[in-house]
Amino acid sequence: MTTTVTSLENEIVQLSRRAKAASRRLAGLSTDDKNALLEDLAHRLSRAEARETLLAANARDLEAGARKGLTGALLDRLKLDSKRMDSMIRGLREVARLPDPVGVDRQSWTRPNGLQVAKRTIPLGVIGIIYEARPNVTIDAFALCFKAGNATVLKGGSEAIHSNRALVDLVGKTLEPAGLSDACRLVDTTDRNAIAIMVRQEEFVDLIIPRGGEGLIRFVAKTSRIPVIKHYKGVCNIYVDEEADLEKALTIAENAKISRPAVCNAVENLLIHERAAGRFLPRFARRMDQVGVELRGDGRTCEILPGATPATDEDYHEEFLDLILAVRVVSNLDEAVAHIETYGSDHTEAIVTENQATGEAFLNRVNSSVVLVNASTRFSDGGELGLGAEIGISTTRLHAYGPMGLESLVTEKFVIVGDGQIRV
Amino acid sequence: MTTTVTSLENEIVQLSRRAKAASRRLAGLSTDDKNALLEDLAHRLSRAEARETLLAANARDLEAGARKGLTGALLDRLKLDSKRMDSMIRGLREVARLPDPVGVDRQSWTRPNGLQVAKRTIPLGVIGIIYEARPNVTIDAFALCFKAGNATVLKGGSEAIHSNRALVDLVGKTLEPAGLSDACRLVDTTDRNAIAIMVRQEEFVDLIIPRGGEGLIRFVAKTSRIPVIKHYKGVCNIYVDEEADLEKALTIAENAKISRPAVCNAVENLLIHERAAGRFLPRFARRMDQVGVELRGDGRTCEILPGATPATDEDYHEEFLDLILAVRVVSNLDEAVAHIETYGSDHTEAIVTENQATGEAFLNRVNSSVVLVNASTRFSDGGELGLGAEIGISTTRLHAYGPMGLESLVTEKFVIVGDGQIRV
Numbered sequence: 001m002t003t004t005v006t007s008l009e010n011e012i013v014q015l016s017r018r019a020k021a022a023s024r025r026l027a028g029l030s031t032d033d034k035n036a037l038l039e040d041l042a043h044r045l046s047r048a049e050a051r052e053t054l055l056a057a058n059a060r061d062l063e064a065g066a067r068k069g070l071t072g073a074l075l076d077r078l079k080l081d082s083k084r085m086d087s088m089i090r091g092l093r094e095v096a097r098l099p100d101p102v103g104v105d106r107q108s109w110t111r112p113n114g115l116q117v118a119k120r121t122i123p124l125g126v127i128g129i130i131y132e133a134r135p136n137v138t139i140d141a142f143a144l145c146f147k148a149g150n151a152t153v154l155k156g157g158s159e160a161i162h163s164n165r166a167l168v169d170l171v172g173k174t175l176e177p178a179g180l181s182d183a184c185r186l187v188d189t190t191d192r193n194a195i196a197i198m199v200r201q202e203e204f205v206d207l208i209i210p211r212g213g214e215g216l217i218r219f220v221a222k223t224s225r226i227p228v229i230k231h232y233k234g235v236c237n238i239y240v241d242e243e244a245d246l247e248k249a250l251t252i253a254e255n256a257k258i259s260r261p262a263v264c265n266a267v268e269n270l271l272i273h274e275r276a277a278g279r280f281l282p283r284f285a286r287r288m289d290q291v292g293v294e295l296r297g298d299g300r301t302c303e304i305l306p307g308a309t310p311a312t313d314e315d316y317h318e319e320f321l322d323l324i325l326a327v328r329v330v331s332n333l334d335e336a337v338a339h340i341e342t343y344g345s346d347h348t349e350a351i352v353t354e355n356q357a358t359g360e361a362f363l364n365r366v367n368s369s370v371v372l373v374n375a376s377t378r379f380s381d382g383g384e385l386g387l388g389a390e391i392g393i394s395t396t397r398l399h400a401y402g403p404m405g406l407e408s409l410v411t412e413k414f415v416i417v418g419d420g421q422i423r424v
Numbered sequence: 425m426t427t428t429v430t431s432l433e434n435e436i437v438q439l440s441r442r443a444k445a446a447s448r449r450l451a452g453l454s455t456d457d458k459n460a461l462l463e464d465l466a467h468r469l470s471r472a473e474a475r476e477t478l479l480a481a482n483a484r485d486l487e488a489g490a491r492k493g494l495t496g497a498l499l500d501r502l503k504l505d506s507k508r509m510d511s512m513i514r515g516l517r518e519v520a521r522l523p524d525p526v527g528v529d530r531q532s533w534t535r536p537n538g539l540q541v542a543k544r545t546i547p548l549g550v551i552g553i554i555y556e557a558r559p560n561v562t563i564d565a566f567a568l569c570f571k572a573g574n575a576t577v578l579k580g581g582s583e584a585i586h587s588n589r590a591l592v593d594l595v596g597k598t599l600e601p602a603g604l605s606d607a608c609r610l611v612d613t614t615d616r617n618a619i620a621i622m623v624r625q626e627e628f629v630d631l632i633i634p635r636g637g638e639g640l641i642r643f644v645a646k647t648s649r650i651p652v653i654k655h656y657k658g659v660c661n662i663y664v665d666e667e668a669d670l671e672k673a674l675t676i677a678e679n680a681k682i683s684r685p686a687v688c689n690a691v692e693n694l695l696i697h698e699r700a701a702g703r704f705l706p707r708f709a710r711r712m713d714q715v716g717v718e719l720r721g722d723g724r725t726c727e728i729l730p731g732a733t734p735a736t737d738e739d740y741h742e743e744f745l746d747l748i749l750a751v752r753v754v755s756n757l758d759e760a761v762a763h764i765e766t767y768g769s770d771h772t773e774a775i776v777t778e779n780q781a782t783g784e785a786f787l788n789r790v791n792s793s794v795v796l797v798n799a800s801t802r803f804s805d806g807g808e809l810g811l812g813a814e815i816g817i818s819t820t821r822l823h824a825y826g827p828m829g830l831e832s833l834v835t836e837k838f839v840i841v842g843d844g845q846i847r848v
Binding site for chain 2 (some may be wrong): 012024027028072093109110111115117120121122123124125156202206207221223224225227242245247248251252254255256259341359364365368369370371372374375376378379380384385396397398400401402403411414415416417418419420421422423
């Protein structure tokens with residue numbers, strides 16, 4: 001698809017404007033109506049005809065991707081198959097079953113003059129999702145935003161254009177009878193200027209959520225005039241205190257490193273109190289060796305573990321996303337906190353300790369988005385924390401911090417009921 | 425003060441970096457310590473010596489302002505006198521008495537695997553305040569941010585540079601014994617490039633709050649890489665329903681228009697149901713005439729009030745901030761809501777009605793930041809709503825919407841306590 005910048009810009013402006021208008025109607029939809037539409041979409045996706053259409057569209061993307069020389073990992077992300085379609089359908093039904101986050105009075109009080117004040121949740125409006133070539137994100141992101149009463153403008157990776165077109169077409173057909181087909185629109189282009197244009201639609205789009213690699217997210221954050229909720233990376237830390245139960249520490253650190261090394265809540269740095277290092281590190285090193293994890297340590301670590309690779313300063317900053325772990329011996333909690341402030345990414349940090357006061361001190365002093373005592377960093381996840389489903393993780397502090405569920409896709413207005421009060 | 429852009433940039437980067445470091449220490453301060461420092465600042469401001477220094481600095485600003493030909497209104501805003509100093513001191517003591525918004529578990533729950541999860545409030549970090557030549561804002565804004573555990577970087581209007589320097593100097597002397605003098609810093613320059621540099625310090629500054637005219641706010645919003653909380657203007661609407669108590673409607677509309685016409689929560693548009701217009705408008709017009717308010721009406725209004733000026737489309741968009749009110753007759757609630765969506769600014773809208781269902785429908789359908797039934801729009805104010813004090817009003821939906829008190833100057837982290845849980 002080739003377009004001049006001017007006509008592309010015009011198209012994105014129109015689509016954003018229509019999404020804004022649709023978001024006003026969508027905000028008034030009842031919970032039952034929203035759920036029925038989500039169920040209807042699930043039903044449509046489960047029909048053989050839709051599957052065929054989607055798999056054919058996806059096959060075109062896969063062929064083009066293979067011709068372009070995409071790696072196996074990228075082609076795998078791009079692929080739709082029966083299992084992934086089933087997972088999308090299950091996801092839609094789960095979202096339909098979640099409580100509606102809109103119309104909830106989160107707080108209420110009465111003023112001395114009799115005014116009744118409440119803070120009532122309302123949708124954010126229009127959410128722009130910018131993501132890579134993973135067609136499952138199209139349905140997942142739409143569903144969460146829609147349940148919270150928000151319209152979506154979707155810009156997926158160019159390699160998935162045919163798949164996304166087919167998916168959003170199906171969403172549009174589902175929403176059309178309710179007069180809401182503009183409530184989910186695809187920025188239907190492979191033009192690289194589209195993202196820069198999209199993030200300038202501050203008049204119509206209320207929030208941008210980029211999902212993808214650090215490069216994409218930095219570009220969006222730097223260019224956008226619309227608020228962006230994001231995290232760049234997860235350099236998560238575990239601190240094993242001198243009063244740690246070392247069995248727990250071994251189990252938690254292993255789980256945090258190897259259960260899924262390529263995700264953002266996997267641990268990258270292990271800090272160990274100097275008075276526990278002698279007992280802990282040799283056992284830990286044997287265990288890591290058994291599961292194929294390479295340890296990179298500071299001077300004191302390497303004294304205890306002569307086999308460890310010496311760590312560089314960069315190692316402590318690195319999100320390895322791999323079977324590598326940086327280790328440092330620290331003298332006390334202060335040093336552990338200072339390390340986290342210097343090398344962490346405000347994502348997730350855990351302490352292992354049996355001393356409750358030390359645990360509380362860590363929880364209070366470390367202001368990362370998720371802080372844990374005696375549990376794996378891998379719990380830093382919307383589903384695991386009971387948020388129902390996750391639209392993303394924020395490591396910036398405005399609006400939402402940490403894993404974001406449906407409750408982060410709304411805002412609160414002040415609702416005030418009086419009987420004629422005036423301000424004196 | 426003349427600086428090259430490079431050295432100015434360097435200075436702002438250093439000051440922001442130090443503010444970030446100070447914000448980490450400040451986040452750990454106890455409520456008592458924060459309150460004691462606020463009280464100490466109030467005490468220092470009340471001493472004769474400090475008053476003399478401040479009034480002398482302010483006199484330099486006033487002289488320079490007069491030479492530059494500032495209007496009387498601008499010189500009045502710039503002026504510090506005993507009354508305003510007393511008001512600053514009172515403000516500091518009030519903020520000290522407000523509950524600490526930090527360290528509050530706003531929600532908590534237990535997961536099936538035994539993990540205890542809480543959302544605990546923490547400071548935002550560093551807040552940049554960009555404002556005009558009103559030295560009282562310096563102390564008010566610092567105090568609220570500080571109470572919520574945030575460091576501040578202040579950029580006041582150039583005309584107030586000497587006053588602000590003296591005020592921030594006093595704040596610095598107060599904070600110094602606690603090792604926190606970097607927690608409140610003035611961008612001490614009259615160089616116009618300072619704002620553009622300040623809003624690029626996304627590595628160190630977490631939030632920008634601009635306070636001032638629409639031009640300043642639009643410039644900041646367009647330039648900033650840091651989230652900006654703002655409102656451009658307040659085009660507030662009152663809708664008088666056919667089932668309104670017309671006495672209440674008269675009183676509320678009058679209060680909303682004339683109690684302080686130049687502020688953002690004053691009413692600018694009055695909408696009247698066609699079946700109440702004949703009874704209401706002649707009485708309302710007499711009342712407005714008595715208090716000197718000019719009415720500008722649509723065709724149907726002018727039929728009932730031949731003396732009214734015909735309104736243009738621009739009149740309904742206008743924030744008059746003056747004794748002028750635009751009036752329109754509407755056929756029903758739908759038309760009132762459509763008018764508000766077209767001409768309103770998401771600030772504050774009220775309905776006057778005795779019909780509870782109509783009131784609820786208005787409250788649910790209108791998603792401005794403050795919506796009221798049977799009360800004056802002038803209540804859209806942090807103090808009036810019981811928030812304690814107000815740092816600003818947001819009409820964008822991210823993070824905060826409507827009047828913002830201390831509770832909007834914090835965010836929430838996830839705090840998780842386990843006893844060895846790992847993710848399976």
